[in-house]
Amino acid sequence: MSSAVSPLAPTEVPDMPVIGGVRLATAAAGIRYKGRTDVLLAIMDKGTNAAGVFTQSKCPSAPVEWCRAQLKGAGSSKGGLARALVVNSGNANAFTGKTGRQATTLTASIAAKAVGCKPNEVFLASTGVIGEPLDASKFDGVLGTLADSAAPADWMGAARAIMTTDTFPKVATATVKLGKAKVTINGMAKGAGMIAPDMATMLSFVFTDAPLSSAVLQALLKSGVQDTFNALTIDSDTSTSDTLLAFATGTAAAAGAPKITRAGDPRLKAFTKAFRAVLADLAEQVARDGEGARKLVEVIVEGATTNISARRIAMSIANSPLVKTAIAGEDANWGRVVMAVGKAGEPANRDKLSISFNGIRVAKSGARDPSYNEAEVSEAMKAPKIQIKVALGLGKGRDRVLTCDLTKEYVAINGDYRS
Amino acid sequence: MSSAVSPLAPTEVPDMPVIGGVRLATAAAGIRYKGRTDVLLAIMDKGTNAAGVFTQSKCPSAPVEWCRAQLKGAGSSKGGLARALVVNSGNANAFTGKTGRQATTLTASIAAKAVGCKPNEVFLASTGVIGEPLDASKFDGVLGTLADSAAPADWMGAARAIMTTDTFPKVATATVKLGKAKVTINGMAKGAGMIAPDMATMLSFVFTDAPLSSAVLQALLKSGVQDTFNALTIDSDTSTSDTLLAFATGTAAAAGAPKITRAGDPRLKAFTKAFRAVLADLAEQVARDGEGARKLVEVIVEGATTNISARRIAMSIANSPLVKTAIAGEDANWGRVVMAVGKAGEPANRDKLSISFNGIRVAKSGARDPSYNEAEVSEAMKAPKIQIKVALGLGKGRDRVLTCDLTKEYVAINGDYRS
Numbered sequence: 001m002s003s004a005v006s007p008l009a010p011t012e013v014p015d016m017p018v019i020g021g022v023r024l025a026t027a028a029a030g031i032r033y034k035g036r037t038d039v040l041l042a043i044m045d046k047g048t049n050a051a052g053v054f055t056q057s058k059c060p061s062a063p064v065e066w067c068r069a070q071l072k073g074a075g076s077s078k079g080g081l082a083r084a085l086v087v088n089s090g091n092a093n094a095f096t097g098k099t100g101r102q103a104t105t106l107t108a109s110i111a112a113k114a115v116g117c118k119p120n121e122v123f124l125a126s127t128g129v130i131g132e133p134l135d136a137s138k139f140d141g142v143l144g145t146l147a148d149s150a151a152p153a154d155w156m157g158a159a160r161a162i163m164t165t166d167t168f169p170k171v172a173t174a175t176v177k178l179g180k181a182k183v184t185i186n187g188m189a190k191g192a193g194m195i196a197p198d199m200a201t202m203l204s205f206v207f208t209d210a211p212l213s214s215a216v217l218q219a220l221l222k223s224g225v226q227d228t229f230n231a232l233t234i235d236s237d238t239s240t241s242d243t244l245l246a247f248a249t250g251t252a253a254a255a256g257a258p259k260i261t262r263a264g265d266p267r268l269k270a271f272t273k274a275f276r277a278v279l280a281d282l283a284e285q286v287a288r289d290g291e292g293a294r295k296l297v298e299v300i301v302e303g304a305t306t307n308i309s310a311r312r313i314a315m316s317i318a319n320s321p322l323v324k325t326a327i328a329g330e331d332a333n334w335g336r337v338v339m340a341v342g343k344a345g346e347p348a349n350r351d352k353l354s355i356s357f358n359g360i361r362v363a364k365s366g367a368r369d370p371s372y373n374e375a376e377v378s379e380a381m382k383a384p385k386i387q388i389k390v391a392l393g394l395g396k397g398r399d400r401v402l403t404c405d406l407t408k409e410y411v412a413i414n415g416d417y418r419s
Numbered sequence: 420m421s422s423a424v425s426p427l428a429p430t431e432v433p434d435m436p437v438i439g440g441v442r443l444a445t446a447a448a449g450i451r452y453k454g455r456t457d458v459l460l461a462i463m464d465k466g467t468n469a470a471g472v473f474t475q476s477k478c479p480s481a482p483v484e485w486c487r488a489q490l491k492g493a494g495s496s497k498g499g500l501a502r503a504l505v506v507n508s509g510n511a512n513a514f515t516g517k518t519g520r521q522a523t524t525l526t527a528s529i530a531a532k533a534v535g536c537k538p539n540e541v542f543l544a545s546t547g548v549i550g551e552p553l554d555a556s557k558f559d560g561v562l563g564t565l566a567d568s569a570a571p572a573d574w575m576g577a578a579r580a581i582m583t584t585d586t587f588p589k590v591a592t593a594t595v596k597l598g599k600a601k602v603t604i605n606g607m608a609k610g611a612g613m614i615a616p617d618m619a620t621m622l623s624f625v626f627t628d629a630p631l632s633s634a635v636l637q638a639l640l641k642s643g644v645q646d647t648f649n650a651l652t653i654d655s656d657t658s659t660s661d662t663l664l665a666f667a668t669g670t671a672a673a674a675g676a677p678k679i680t681r682a683g684d685p686r687l688k689a690f691t692k693a694f695r696a697v698l699a700d701l702a703e704q705v706a707r708d709g710e711g712a713r714k715l716v717e718v719i720v721e722g723a724t725t726n727i728s729a730r731r732i733a734m735s736i737a738n739s740p741l742v743k744t745a746i747a748g749e750d751a752n753w754g755r756v757v758m759a760v761g762k763a764g765e766p767a768n769r770d771k772l773s774i775s776f777n778g779i780r781v782a783k784s785g786a787r788d789p790s791y792n793e794a795e796v797s798e799a800m801k802a803p804k805i806q807i808k809v810a811l812g813l814g815k816g817r818d819r820v821l822t823c824d825l826t827k828e829y830v831a832i833n834g835d836y837r838s
Binding site for chain 1: 474475476477478479511513514515516517518519548549550551552654655656657658659738739740741744745747748750752753754755757758759760761762763764765766767768769770772782784785786787825826827829830831833834
């Protein structure tokens with residue numbers, strides 16, 4: 001595994017404020033890694049509402065199935081209540097058959113006992129190797145100790161405990177007014193590889209003290225992932241464990257924050273924007289920590305027939321190994337971008353295409369730009385962030401997705417991950 | 420560019436027989452490469468019929484558009500006649516706008532003059548870098564010399580002239596009875612990267628002396644590519660230049676071969692089988708020469724709800740960077756295979772899945788096989804050919820696709836191809 005921190009890691013790490021009603025603790029349970037934390041327990045006050053979005057994989061992990069089951073009644077008074085979140089890294093508990101289901105049940109019951117809640121108020125997420133049984137008995141004892149030591153402050157430590165091939169912990173925060181009260185949103189994520197859209201994403205957890213119902217949280221997640229986590233791809237591979245959970249403790253109600261139970265509530269406007277900014281921040285950090293990444297790549301497609309068409313073309317570009325290796329080689333290879341546009345199967349007219357790299361137009365009307373200057377473009381390709389902009393010239397459809405380059409390090413990391 | 424021959428190259432090269440009515444010549448026109456041939460001229464006798472299948476890219480190259488136009492009347496008496504094929508490597512003449520169209524017109528007119536035919540009897544294919552103008556005036560003179568020197572024998576030389584990042588020339592041959600006469604099928608291909616299905620394939624040309632109409636040839640191609648070139652992927656990227664052309668000179672009619680004008684003609688049975696075998700042979704050679712490939716990978720999916728569903732799942736596995744890097748690392752990482760099944764979006768039931776590597780079952784009923792033996796599987800993964808077999812347990816749908824592993828060499832080759 002790569003240990004050097006990604007050169008694209010954010011240079012400034014935010015101070016993570018405390019969220020009323022949330023306490024965190026981490027431990028080294030020795031699930032797979034040595035000498036590092038690998039279990040996170042988050043304890044939420046009574047009355048915390050939960051929501052989640054999950055992988056679209058037809059073969060989801062046992063923890064994903066567990067969380068889905070707990071959220072079934074979300075929006076009614078019977079479900080979507082959360083008191084604990086248990087996350088382990090090192091083993092995804094995916095493709096583990098009956099043993100996997102037993103491991104989730106056992107983990108939830110151990111956590112429920114430790115926290116003093118019902119098992120169906122416990123949410124679970126696991127990340128790491130697929131196909132190997134998770135020994136949930138390792139949580140016995142550990143979770144009790146964690147429950148005793150849980151404290152509000154260590155968000156970076158929590159983000160660190162859920163890492164796998166990540167090279168840096170990923171956190172984001174926003175503070176915003178809800179009614180006249182100040183409310184806070186804190187998020188963390190882990191990513192790195194096996195990351196493609198059409199899902200929530202790898203693992204990400206967002207907490208707020210705002211008094212929001214499960215249904216409101218669910219609506220915020222659903223609209224929020226569309227242009228953040230779902231507009232992100234590292235390698236086109238979709239994990240069986242992708243999980244994004246949101247928890248609202250509601251403690252800000254004591255400071256006067258209004259209870260919001262309707263997604264369309266106009267008082268939610270600033271909160272929605274801040275919530276989305278936290279998701280966007282975390283998604284970008286995942287792209288910045290793509291396995292082996294040396295360049296952050298932003299693909300913008302405009303002039304498509306529809307926004308959906310623009311998304312498909314942008315994803316075709318962002319998932320193309322040949323585009324991604326060209327970026328790794330600092331080569332403004334617009335021919336490969338044309339190739340990726342062409343294979344997307346969406347309306348495109350070769351002779352109307354324009355393509356820019358970092359604002360320098362290299363191709364226009366289906367051929368090399370007359371003003372093309374190799375030296376200028378080559379210099380621009382040395383930047384750590386590359387924007388590929390494709391103008392199709394057909395309509396008003398527009399989209400943006402994030403990815404990273406494809407380097408030999410990606411192959412090295414993934415050619416010897418399991419053993 | 421990599422120069423060492425792929426370790427997966429065939430150890431035996433067939434003796435390529437002469438095809439009546441076909442003469443070949445190659446030259447070094449200095450289009451891009453130094454010290455090697457880069458132009459192939461094939462001259463066919465009068466009365467040769469042609470057919471072709473092409474990339475599904477929405478942004479096809481100028482030569483693809485040229486060939487499509489010449490085949491428009493194929494099947495009628497007005498089109499589908501061929502007297503010459505000009506192939507150049509080093510420049511794909513793709514995404515070159517009006518200049519590209521002018522280059523094809525100019526090349527065809529130079530070739531027509533050299534061969535003594537009409538420009539619409541000239542077929543063109545170009546392969547190499549995309550987006551850079553092709554200077555067709557370089558063919559002036561060269562093609563005249565080639566026409567004078569063209570001879571029936573040098574098929575390997577022809578296959579060599581059309582290579583780009585290929586590490587070995589790809590030829591295949593079959594001899595079969597048509598009626599009571601012996602007829603021959605010779606094929607060549609170039610491949611290596613930017614190879615994905617839903618198309619004909621990169622460049623491949625098949626010649627026969629059998630007296631087949633354009634319509635029959637077209638039908639043979641259409642059905643023939645389905646489980647050969649279309650069941651092949653190197654990197655999921657679809658070239659803008661993919662072209663598979665077939666030419667039937669009909670000279671075997673003199674030896675008594677019947678003229679076939681109907682695709683359903685029962686006399687065509689043995690020929691159809693042999694034709695498909697040539698395509699399958701060439702397609703496998705392309706997989707064996709996948710850029711940076713160290714392992715040939717055969718993915719078999721069975722028990723799917725339909726054959727189409729099996730194809731989609733097989734392609735999802737074959738295109739997964741995480742599966743391909745695991746194979747490169749000789750890691751029987753069945754968890755990633757489950758991931759790729761799950762992301763395909765096709766019917767799958769995690770708990771019914773079985774997965775084998777080279778005949779060793781590693782997963783059964785959605786969990787690790789009880790008889791799993793790490794040492795045995797690790798040993799099997801050292802083989803140069805890896806078969807991944809997935810049994811879905813849902814229905815009778817079955818499919819097979821070929822690919823290769825994803826190595827650091829792929830990234831090296833493509834990270835610095837253009838410059």
